[in-house]
Amino acid sequence: MTNDIRPFRIDVPQSELDVLRDRLARTRWSRQLPGEGWRRGMPVARLKELAGYWRDGYDWRRHEARLNEFAQFMVEIEGQDIHFLHVRSPEPDALPLILTHGWPNSFVEFAHLVDRLTDPRSHGGHPSQAFHVVIPSLPGFGFSAPPRETGWDTARVARVWAELMRRLGYDRYGAEGGDFGAYVAPELAKAAPEHVAGVYVISGLGFPTEEDVPGMTPEELAQYEGMQQWAGGSTVDHHALLRTAPQTFAYGWHDSPVAALAWMMQKFEDFNTAPQPADELIDRDLILTNVSLYWFTGTFGSSSWPYYDSTGFGWPEGQKAAPTGVYSGPPGLRRLAERHNTVVHWPVDNPGRHHFVAMERPDAVAADIRAFFDKIR
Template sequence: MSTVRPFRIDIPQAEIDDLRARLRNTRWAPSLPGADWERGVPTEYLREVAEYWATEFDWRAQETALNAFPQFVTEIEGLDVHVVHVRSPEPDAVPLLLTHGWPNSFVEFTRTIGPLTDPRAHGLDPAIAFDVVIPSVPGFAFSQAPRETGMTTATVARMWTTLMARLGYDRYGTQGGDLGAYIAPEMAVAAPEHVIGVHLDGGIGMPTAADVPAMSARDRAEWDEMQQWMTGGVDHHALLKAAPQSFAAGWNDSPVALLAWMLQKFQEFTPMAELAEDVIDRDHLLTNVALYWFTQTTGTSSWPMYDGLRDGGFAWPRDQNLVPTGVYGGGSPLMRTLADRGNKITHWPADNPGNHFVAMEEPTAHATDIRTFFAELR
């Protein structure tokens, strides 16, 4: 059970050919009235990206690039877990576990691996380097899906602490955004004696309705703006909590249905850009979409929604004051006040660039911020 086995991605050619045939044979839905993204992904834009996916996107090139990173599989709590594990050439590297988000995969971090593990090769101070561990969350990509309901972010965090011990690490940092922002602090709760610090992309200090009565007029205005932002777009939490099996039937059978869903969500996650691919390279986006297609994980990856993010329903990542916390996108004074109530905040920068998936959009800035936070904890 404790064996760590080498892993290599090798999608059969027949599956690649089948994907291209399905894309070519799409039965396109007619365009609905409305401008731009008012009714969802514009049909002409979707057709253009689908055509690119079928005729120009080179999966084999992306597969080769992914296989350049050492990958492994190991069984933890009855599930095979896929993990990218890249050791630094620097002798005093800090072990660092990165947890991806939804609807993302380990591909989220591929452009930050180099600056984190081999800073010397990227013109950075080699005194701050990391051994990087990037596991695929159960049900995502090449990690086995939960066999029963009841999987939680705390369970995954416990699995990750087992993984780090199995890889030989006693003291390490943890990092994540989106779904990863739930799992990273849970690792500190599970093993505070092993976790040196928690770095989050965001999702901390978020107010709730219970905080409203004590808010100032300025804070209440911010709360009202946040409500408009949080209720915009497609509520994937409600959708996937209610009927993930129904929606997965379409996403698992039609690559265009999957592509439309992914483009919709990444568009909503990049509010400061006109198009998601203006800030995230199209091939990077399609590599992530293709992984969901080839591994058939659009349904299995939805467990955070139907099992609930903590306590059976949606809630923001829980606080932990056991180890220091740093945040890439600190947020407003209101959020800092709320974050300080239950966390040891030691890093809260302002004006870091990027939208939601900053490791994909701003890999250099993301790696720099991680380096800055953990440099204070060595």
């Protein structure tokens, strides 16, 4: 087996940009259904405005050039082509750190985080807090090849990540993950316990189940009820949808950029707890760069495998092979998280109103990652 690491550069053909703009201009718009706000889904007027900006205001080439400032590569592991960013810090003693993105996201999730981690001198940190950053694209997401068979799970992804870090020559490193990454990062510690220094999870550990309810305090019960209301409210159950018929819906996402945009914005809004819309809370161009990446790579369908290969929904449990830290303890309960994790970092007041907080608050996330790894370096 050879390392077979090849340089990679994003270069979307101009013809693809022209097709996207043409399709956006020829959208067959649906009528607005009765109901206030998002009660029936993304409002037509708001989607028209955002699609118009995507067509005439958003500059893919500018963002493509920004992404190409990061060193990118392709490597074949277990017969799978994996795309990844590998950005080394100017600090020679930096700790390697592998970041795993979520769904429906991509390596774009960390676009504003990279420099803050690799060059802390320029972002309020100490040079001893620097990281060499590795950001792989999950199989079937973005430029990573889609799985050719069923059976992929978090443990298999973690084994691929461990092999990637081995080929890069890293013997000791940290692991971070949010959303789907919150399942993968702990599995990486299980797959390579002698190499993973610590696991940092954005959120999701210590979430109670129905079996935990009888032993919960009144304060914990109130928190649990709030979680249940949010989960069972007006959000679209993408777990059930993608577990049942991802192929059916992929035709629309793959063929219509407006259908794809509406779906992405629905989920970004479902993941939003702020009063303002998601594309005002998070840089609108960053969201559209993520949507554009899915569109140009045709990965709306292939990125659904974490769901159609699952049997149901469950919160990540974590692991005890390495110390654990989180960006946000609540709404999880620390005493429950400690059943499966050695928790050394559990802040309760970090800022953020969106599920993809690294896109919303990159300064705060970078500072908290530094704070966790300061404890275990």
